[in-house]
Amino acid sequence: MASPLLSVRDLTTVIRTEGIEFEVVRGVSFDMYPNEILGLVGESGCGKTMTALSVMGLIPSPAARIAGGEVRFGDRDLVSLPEREMREVRGDDISMIFQDPLTSLDPMFSIGHLLTEVIRRHRSVSRPEAEAMALQALAEVELPDPETRMSQYPHQLSGGMRQRVMIAMALMLDPDILIADEPTTALDVTVQAQILDRLLGQQRRRGMSMLLITHDLGVVAAVADRVAVMYSGEIVEQAPVGQLFSDPQHPYTQGLLRAVPQTRHQRGALHTIPGRVPPPQFVPPGCPFSPRCSQALVRCWEEHPELVPDDGRHLRCFNPRPLTPA
Amino acid sequence: MRYLASRTVYMLVILAISSVAVFYAIRLSGGDATAARLPASATEADRETLREVLGLNDPIYQQYFTYMGRLLSGDLGNSLTNNALISKMVVEHGRNSIILGAAAFLLVFLVGVPLGMLASVRRNTLADQGIMSLSVAGMAVPNFWLALLSIWLFASVLRWLPSAGCCEPRQLILPAIVLAAEGTALTVRMTRSAMLENLDSDWVRTLRAGGLSESRVIGKHVFRNALIPIISLAGLRIGQIVGYALIVEVIFGWPGLGQVLVNAVLRRDYPVAQFFSLVLVVMVVLGNWLADLGYLAANPRLRKT
Amino acid sequence: MTAPTPESYLADWDRRLLDFEESQHISVFRRGMRNLVRNRLLLSGVILGVLVVGAGVLGPVIVGGDYELINFSNIHAVPFSEDALLGTDHLGRDTATRLFVAIRVSLAVAVGVTGLALVAGLAIGTVAGFRGGWTDRSLSGVMDFIWGFPLILVAVLFAGGLGEGLLSVILAVGLVNMAAIARVVRGEVLSLSEREFIEAARAGGLSNWRIIRKHLLPNILAPALVLASYYVAVAIIAEAALSFIGLGAQPPLPSLGQMVAEGRNFLQLNHWETTVPGLTLVVMVLSVSLIGDGLRDVFDPRLRHEAKGLES
Numbered sequence: 001m002a003s004p005l006l007s008v009r010d011l012t013t014v015i016r017t018e019g020i021e022f023e024v025v026r027g028v029s030f031d032m033y034p035n036e037i038l039g040l041v042g043e044s045g046c047g048k049t050m051t052a053l054s055v056m057g058l059i060p061s062p063a064a065r066i067a068g069g070e071v072r073f074g075d076r077d078l079v080s081l082p083e084r085e086m087r088e089v090r091g092d093d094i095s096m097i098f099q100d101p102l103t104s105l106d107p108m109f110s111i112g113h114l115l116t117e118v119i120r121r122h123r124s125v126s127r128p129e130a131e132a133m134a135l136q137a138l139a140e141v142e143l144p145d146p147e148t149r150m151s152q153y154p155h156q157l158s159g160g161m162r163q164r165v166m167i168a169m170a171l172m173l174d175p176d177i178l179i180a181d182e183p184t185t186a187l188d189v190t191v192q193a194q195i196l197d198r199l200l201g202q203q204r205r206r207g208m209s210m211l212l213i214t215h216d217l218g219v220v221a222a223v224a225d226r227v228a229v230m231y232s233g234e235i236v237e238q239a240p241v242g243q244l245f246s247d248p249q250h251p252y253t254q255g256l257l258r259a260v261p262q263t264r265h266q267r268g269a270l271h272t273i274p275g276r277v278p279p280p281q282f283v284p285p286g287c288p289f290s291p292r293c294s295q296a297l298v299r300c301w302e303e304h305p306e307l308v309p310d311d312g313r314h315l316r317c318f319n320p321r322p323l324t325p326a
Numbered sequence: 327m328r329y330l331a332s333r334t335v336y337m338l339v340i341l342a343i344s345s346v347a348v349f350y351a352i353r354l355s356g357g358d359a360t361a362a363r364l365p366a367s368a369t370e371a372d373r374e375t376l377r378e379v380l381g382l383n384d385p386i387y388q389q390y391f392t393y394m395g396r397l398l399s400g401d402l403g404n405s406l407t408n409n410a411l412i413s414k415m416v417v418e419h420g421r422n423s424i425i426l427g428a429a430a431f432l433l434v435f436l437v438g439v440p441l442g443m444l445a446s447v448r449r450n451t452l453a454d455q456g457i458m459s460l461s462v463a464g465m466a467v468p469n470f471w472l473a474l475l476s477i478w479l480f481a482s483v484l485r486w487l488p489s490a491g492c493c494e495p496r497q498l499i500l501p502a503i504v505l506a507a508e509g510t511a512l513t514v515r516m517t518r519s520a521m522l523e524n525l526d527s528d529w530v531r532t533l534r535a536g537g538l539s540e541s542r543v544i545g546k547h548v549f550r551n552a553l554i555p556i557i558s559l560a561g562l563r564i565g566q567i568v569g570y571a572l573i574v575e576v577i578f579g580w581p582g583l584g585q586v587l588v589n590a591v592l593r594r595d596y597p598v599a600q601f602f603s604l605v606l607v608v609m610v611v612l613g614n615w616l617a618d619l620g621y622l623a624a625n626p627r628l629r630k631t
Numbered sequence: 632m633t634a635p636t637p638e639s640y641l642a643d644w645d646r647r648l649l650d651f652e653e654s655q656h657i658s659v660f661r662r663g664m665r666n667l668v669r670n671r672l673l674l675s676g677v678i679l680g681v682l683v684v685g686a687g688v689l690g691p692v693i694v695g696g697d698y699e700l701i702n703f704s705n706i707h708a709v710p711f712s713e714d715a716l717l718g719t720d721h722l723g724r725d726t727a728t729r730l731f732v733a734i735r736v737s738l739a740v741a742v743g744v745t746g747l748a749l750v751a752g753l754a755i756g757t758v759a760g761f762r763g764g765w766t767d768r769s770l771s772g773v774m775d776f777i778w779g780f781p782l783i784l785v786a787v788l789f790a791g792g793l794g795e796g797l798l799s800v801i802l803a804v805g806l807v808n809m810a811a812i813a814r815v816v817r818g819e820v821l822s823l824s825e826r827e828f829i830e831a832a833r834a835g836g837l838s839n840w841r842i843i844r845k846h847l848l849p850n851i852l853a854p855a856l857v858l859a860s861y862y863v864a865v866a867i868i869a870e871a872a873l874s875f876i877g878l879g880a881q882p883p884l885p886s887l888g889q890m891v892a893e894g895r896n897f898l899q900l901n902h903w904e905t906t907v908p909g910l911t912l913v914v915m916v917l918s919v920s921l922i923g924d925g926l927r928d929v930f931d932p933r934l935r936h937e938a939k940g941l942e943s
Contacts, residue, residue, distance in 0.1 A: 058534055091537035098535075103528040108550045108626060118536035153626040169536065282651045284644060290637075291644045301640040340776060351792035462924075466917040468868040470875045470888065471909045474895060482898070561779075569781025573872045588876055591791045599791045606784055614779055 004031035005209050006177055011069035013054045022281045024050045026233040032177060035207040039224030043277055047233040048213045052179045056096050057086045092122040095170035099182040101163035105154040111165055112150030122173055137172035141198050160191035171202055181213045217260050221245055229253050232278055232288035239313040249320040251293045295319045329628045337615040344607045349390050352600045403597045412601050422492055423582030426501055430567050433506035434513050442517025464511030469570055473504045473577040490579035501578040505570055509563045520552035557620045564613030568606055673925025679918035687738055690731030698729045699883045707901040718903045726907055729885040736886045741866035744801050748808035749859045756816025757843055777810035782869045795878040800870050808862040815858055819851050860923035864916050871912050887912045
């Protein structure tokens with residue numbers, strides 16, 4: 001495989017509340033390659049968004065800070081990059097799309113104003129040139145009637161249209177990497193497919209690398225090339241999409257897959273994983289999944305498993321067993 | 327446009343209602359209007375004749391329309407105390423009041439908003455705490471007391487500024503600051519909380535993700551959003567200035583509408599009290615309306631539907 | 632001691648997790664209490680308030696004396712002089728005696744009238760927000776109308792009609808504060824009405840009165856009280872200011888603003904005649920504002936936004 005575009009190594013992010021620090025992202029490592037979609041899945045609160053924000057250098061300060069690890073992008077480490085240089089990277093080399101399009105656009109400015117402001121931040125172009133670029137970006141995400149939209153304000157657009165604007169904003173400067181954090185969760189089901197389709201089309205056309213954060217395994221199975229599963233701030237399993245879905249090894253991955261309703265095959269009770277995600281202030285000392293794991297050994301309680309590479313797969317488990325049909 | 331129309335209609339209705347209220351309040355309980363115009367020795371028959379002449383025996387609603395009609399034709403009558411033409415008084419004193427009020431209004435926003443922004447940007451630092459303590463003090467110190475203190479300090483002890491009078495710029499400084507104090511304190515608090523509220527919003531993250539600098543995000547976008555609640559309460563600031571002008575003008579001997587009104591009330595000069603009350607009420611209502619217009623202009627969500 | 636098994640670990644873990652969650656729970660409560668005690672704003676406000684109210688209530692009992700008593704043989708005495716704890720004024724009246732009565736006047740007008748305004752505002756706001764429709768529109772219309780005018784101007788208008796005196800101040804404070812409280816209460820009721828537990832109560836067929844009494848009022852009372860404390864401060868200032876310019880309390884009844892005004896002419900001679908009532912006033916207002924701020928911080932951080940709209 002080609003050399004990675006972005007390499008995250010041992011990334012650890014801590015949050016501080018009332019004088020107590022706790023890790024919300026713990027030793028996360030992954031690589032992103034050009035023209036590839038990496039799916040990042042897990043329950044809410046498992047640290048997916050914090051991982052993405054850490055890569056972008058957008059974690060809420062001073063409540064949170066990156067306590068260790070590096071994010072290698074080209075020959076630079078984004079974690080130690082001065083804020084001034086990091087701003088050059090954001091929106092230009094690496095872009096991000098957020099979950100809730102309804103609240104993610106400044107209500108006081110027109111769409112055109114918001115887009116051109118970001119363009120002119122990164123490119124020394126005239127206002128008309130920036131407007132032309134913005135217009136083209138809006139057309140590419142198939143926003144209907146883009147000329148009119150340019151002069152409209154966010155409140156005049158539907159949620160789906162606003163998310164298209166967000167995508168246009170993220171893509172207009174041709175970034176190498178796009179981070180999409182639950183880009184369709186807040187949208188109507190019918191709009192979700194359209195938005196995802198747009199996003200995919202653009203990713204392919206540009207040969208862009210994309211980190212797709214979602215809790216929707218169906219979406220991941222359909223679009224991702226590789227999948228990383230996060231639990232309690234850690235990546236517990238990472239594999240090419242086919243391998244992960246056909247032969248999940250980590251009991252948590254297996255639980256997630258079993259929890260997806262399989263309407264075609266059988267009816268009956270849905271599978272759930274017993275217990276809850278441990279609060280980040282209070283994570284078990286061994287494997288963080290041990291309290292909820294049906295296969296936990298004594299060792300799982302006493303020792304923290306490492307993420308071990310094995311034939312294209314990375315797994316963090318002492319006692320993997322093949323998935324038994326439910 | 328619908329917003330503009332509805333606010334304008336509302337303003338006119340409020341004007342109508344409040345003019346009626348002011349008229350009745352002062353006319354109905356104004357005591358025997360003949361007492362001020364006739365000597366105590368006048369007979370009841372004389373008084374009755376005067377009442378007839380003044381239209382005081384007409385039905386009260388008719389008196390209102392007669393009064394408003396006279397107002398519209400510019401006939402405001404004369405003061406009972408010095409027989410001055412009320413129309414001349416209102417022009418002269420109105421100008422003084424507007425100078426003082428405008429100075430205070432500018433101070434409230436030109437000092438309050440930047441201080442509030444500074445406090446929000448330097449949240450939980452010494453600067454923030456200092457500004458917020460000052461603002462608590464600004465709200466706790468009654469402005470007539472502040473007026474006395476400032477006269478004592480700047481006029482009596484330091485002798486930097488005159489203690490009272492009108493209408494040189496030097497004489498304007500103290501009354502304008504005292505009149506603006508509480509409004510400034512409130513504006514500081516409001517600006518700070520509006521800035522902080524907007525700083526937490528999702529779109530701030532979007533702008534940061536676009537690579538915009540912190541100064542741009544805060545100085546342009548967050549500030550622009552924070553302006554909305556500030557402008558929407560500008561009408562109240564105007565009302566507050568009109569209200570406090572009644573006190574401050576008296577203390578500093580600033581011959582404005584407020585001072586005249588208070589003296590008129592104390593001297594039972596009903597024609598003056600009635601008209602000047604009306605003028606101040608109209609100023610408050612118009613101030614609220616202007617703030618509505620500003621709110622409309624500043625808020626794209628209302629400009630287009 | 633048996634060797635640990637996954638099951639024993641799990642049992643142990645579950646217990647510790649439960650303990651942890653309980654500790655989090657307790658600490659929320661403890662945090663509240665700690666805030667209450669540590670909230671220096673509130674504490675200092677309460678201390679100042681107790682001092683002032685104590686002086687107003689007990690002062691006349693302890694010091695006694697006649698606040699109208701003129702004594703030309705002892706005018707402009709400074710504080711702590713013989714027979715006059717806080718000095719005397721230009722007519723030789725005892726400042727302490729007058730101050731205590733003035734505090735009573737101020738408290739009666741501000742706290743008493745705002746208290747009544749709170750009851751009326753709660754009633755009007757609740758009915759308007761709960762009933763909606765025409766009831767709401769007409770009540771809110773009237774409240775907005777009153778609220779749009781500054782308290783001082785309203786008081787001067789009343790004085791113009793009724794003649795100067797405490798009555799116009801009381802009417803103005805009562806009306807304007809009632810309107811201000813009613814508006815906020817209405818807003819709270821409206822937002823509460825959309826919450827699940829009210830919907831559930833309605834769906835459960837509870838009577839309106841019962842819903843209001845059992846579900847709405849307990850939730851509205853805290854913000855309304857916090858708000859009312861601000862309006863008490865506003866009212867104290869307004870009463871003093873109006874008395875200062877001669878439209879409030881009329882002699883011989885003393886009031887803080889009037890005492891400041893009278894002493895003002897003798898600043899060079901004996902500034903205490905002005906500073907004693909003036910400082911008392913500042914302390915009173917400060918105390919009420921601190922209590923308001925403190926209460927809000929402790930009980931209802933949400934109200935921070937509400938307090939933005941707080942106006943006189």
